[in-house]
Amino acid sequence: MLKLQCEKCNYEFQKENPPKRCPYCAAEDFIIPYKQAQSFLDESEN
Numbered sequence: 708m709l710k711l712q713c714e715k716c717n718y719e720f721q722k723e724n725p726p727k728r729c730p731y732c733a734a735e736d737f738i739i740p741y742k743q744a745q746s747f748l749d750e751s752e753n
């Protein structure tokens with residue numbers, strides 16, 4: 708299962724394969740791997 712995100716509407720979802728269209732706003736080619744902002748926070752704490 709991949710964690711994905713729509714770069715246009717920021718909708719987060721999980722799927723086995725990245726779809727071409729966002730299931731929420733139906734935008735094409737805006738699906739990207741989910742950005743984990745938490746990892747940046749963890750790094751700055753050290």
Ligand SMILES: [Zn+2]
Pocket residue numbers: 713714715716717718729730731732733734737
């Ligand atoms: Zn979207």
